[in-house]
Structure formats: C-alpha cells, structure tokens
Amino acid sequence: INCLEAIVGCRKQFETIDGKTLEINIPEGIQPNQMMNVQGHGMPLMSDNRMRGRLLININIVVPRTLTDSQKDLVRQILS
Numbered sequence: 001i002n003c004l005e006a007i008v009g010c011r012k013q014f015e016t017i018d019g020k021t022l023e024i025n026i027p028e029g030i031q032p033n034q035m036m037n038v039q040g041h042g043m044p045l046m047s048d049n050r051m052r053g054r055l056l057i058n059i060n061i062v063v064p065r066t067l068t069d070s071q072k073d074l075v076r077q078i079l080s
Helices: 003-008 069-079
Strands: 010-015 021-026 035-044 052-058
Touching (some): 021 035
Antiparallel strands (some): 010 021
C-alpha cells in the first residue's frame, strides 16, 4: 500500500492461495511489516480439507521516491 493509504486506512483486494479474490479492510495507522490475518482463507487443514487456517498478510508500505515540486509543496502544507 502507499504511505497515504497507511495513514488513513483503505480497502484492498488480495488473491488467496486458491486463486479467489478477497477484499479486506486495512486499518488506519498500520505500520510497515505489520502482519494481518484472515481466518478461514489460509491453507487447508490436513485433518479436514474442508477447513482452512489463517491467511497471513504482511503489509508493505511504499513511500514514493520521486515527487514533483508541487507535490512536495502539498505535503509540506499538510505537515505545517
């Protein structure tokens, strides 16, 4: 996710290990490398393949490396 999405929170779609699309809420203020888990969407249990474990999602926050001068000015306005 991008740094602004990390600040205010967002909804994101992920593909599960069995190819299904899952949409989750990422809470505001999430931190880099924070783990989220979604019960029932992970690996099938060996004892009963109808049941599934947790899907673990590692949150990666991407900070832009290149911004225009006007974009930097907008960020500075927000911070002041």
